[in-house]
Amino acid sequence: MSRLDILAVLRAPLENYPPSLNQMQILAEQGRNLVVIDVAPEDEEAHGFWSYPGVQRIRVGRQGSKHSLPRRIAETLRFSWAVRRAIRSHRPRIVIAYDPYAMMAAGLPDAFNVWHFHELVDPHAQGGLLTRRAIGVACRDAARADMVIFPDAGRADAFHRIIGKRIEAQVVFNCPRRLETPPADSLHPALADREIKVAGPIVLFQGWIGPSRCVEAVIRSMTVWPLDASLVLIGPVKDAYRAELVALASAQGVAERVIFLGRIPYADLLGYTAGADVGLAIVSEHAENNRSWAHTAGAVNKRFEYMAVGLPQIANRGSGMKALIENTGAGILVDSEKPEEIGQAIARLLADPSAAAAMGARARQVHLDRFCYEKEFEPVLQRFDAVLQGACAQ
Numbered sequence: 001m002s003r004l005d006i007l008a009v010l011r012a013p014l015e016n017y018p019p020s021l022n023q024m025q026i027l028a029e030q031g032r033n034l035v036v037i038d039v040a041p042e043d044e045e046a047h048g049f050w051s052y053p054g055v056q057r058i059r060v061g062r063q064g065s066k067h068s069l070p071r072r073i074a075e076t077l078r079f080s081w082a083v084r085r086a087i088r089s090h091r092p093r094i095v096i097a098y099d100p101y102a103m104m105a106a107g108l109p110d111a112f113n114v115w116h117f118h119e120l121v122d123p124h125a126q127g128g129l130l131t132r133r134a135i136g137v138a139c140r141d142a143a144r145a146d147m148v149i150f151p152d153a154g155r156a157d158a159f160h161r162i163i164g165k166r167i168e169a170q171v172v173f174n175c176p177r178r179l180e181t182p183p184a185d186s187l188h189p190a191l192a193d194r195e196i197k198v199a200g201p202i203v204l205f206q207g208w209i210g211p212s213r214c215v216e217a218v219i220r221s222m223t224v225w226p227l228d229a230s231l232v233l234i235g236p237v238k239d240a241y242r243a244e245l246v247a248l249a250s251a252q253g254v255a256e257r258v259i260f261l262g263r264i265p266y267a268d269l270l271g272y273t274a275g276a277d278v279g280l281a282i283v284s285e286h287a288e289n290n291r292s293w294a295h296t297a298g299a300v301n302k303r304f305e306y307m308a309v310g311l312p313q314i315a316n317r318g319s320g321m322k323a324l325i326e327n328t329g330a331g332i333l334v335d336s337e338k339p340e341e342i343g344q345a346i347a348r349l350l351a352d353p354s355a356a357a358a359m360g361a362r363a364r365q366v367h368l369d370r371f372c373y374e375k376e377f378e379p380v381l382q383r384f385d386a387v388l389q390g391a392c393a394q
């Protein structure tokens with residue numbers, strides 16, 4: 001039996017992580033033999049399901065954290081056994097693990113081992129017993145992997161400090177794939193289908209909705225927006241936090257202008273993005289006790305998704321942000337803790353459509369010239385090609 005080219009492992013739905021999905025798409029289009037092991041989402045319809053001829057998808061269990069500790073341990077063991085069976089039977093030449101659970105499950109087999117850290121892991125600050133165990137393994141063994149990838153240079157440097165040693169890390173920004181032509185607006189038709197009336201401009205947030213994403217500050221900032229401007233939120237949000245945001249919007253007198261659309265399958269997302277007037281990519285490094293939020297320049301997908309469709313954006317100041325947003329002319333930087341400053345920046349863009357359009361055009365060109373996944377992933381592809389060609393020559 002011939003060896004598999006690449007085994008990809010993640011303890012989450014592949015469709016939850018656009019960079020991982022982008023990698024699989026590019027590798028599949030190159031004709032590589034792939035097996036992907038992940039877990040099923042709670043809501044398949046909201047996530048979508050990617051398939052490609054010749055790519056085998058193996059789903060082990062279903063996403064969800066509302067289980068007892070014995071159940072979670074059993075599911076972790078089941079996932080690990082499935083990964084190790086796949087390694088024994090397929091003998092992959094390259095193994096890519098995308099999270100600490102995947103790294104713990106795959107180990108470091110006789111292959112070119114790639115550990116891709118989406119988040120900055122810290123064994124002293126995150127999760128319960130199982131999560132701390134997986135993070136501990138990832139921190140202990142990362143230096144033995146053949147390639148380590150981070151989406152942001154600041155996260156790579158912080159990880160070196162956490163583990164007490166410097167390892168070579170490849171930085172790959174979380175860009176979307178190259179978009180030759182922006183899609184048609186599907187946001188306004190979706191709002192109309194839901195009988196939601198929007199009279200004026202739309203300020204858009206897309207992605208996971210939580211305290212670190214400064215949505216509370218954005219809602220407070222709406223008092224200085226044009227009165228016909230709406231805030232549209234696309235992405236998953238916990239019920240309790242959504243209730244807090246709704247209560248805040250009511251207290252601010254803007255409840256009718258704050259619209260939650262829920263999760264949209266990633267394959268459809270950029271059509272929604274294209275229908276907005278301004279995009280929000282503001283992250284607070286002080287929320288949620290997570291060191292990752294101090295280093296988000298290359299890691300926050302939406303920054304680059306807005307660029308891809310030519311949408312001007314409001315983003316937070318911080319490590320790497322001036323070069324990424326301000327120097328490229330793709331958006332405006334603000335203090336994530338100051339609602340008035342956020343509101344004034346949004347109001348300024350909405351009041352000057354020609355300036356906003358010029359900013360969006362610059363952002364779009366930056367996407368085409370620099371920030372698309374094909375360009376970001378090219379150094380990794382070159383390493384993969386060398387590994388696979390070397391294997392074929394043996």
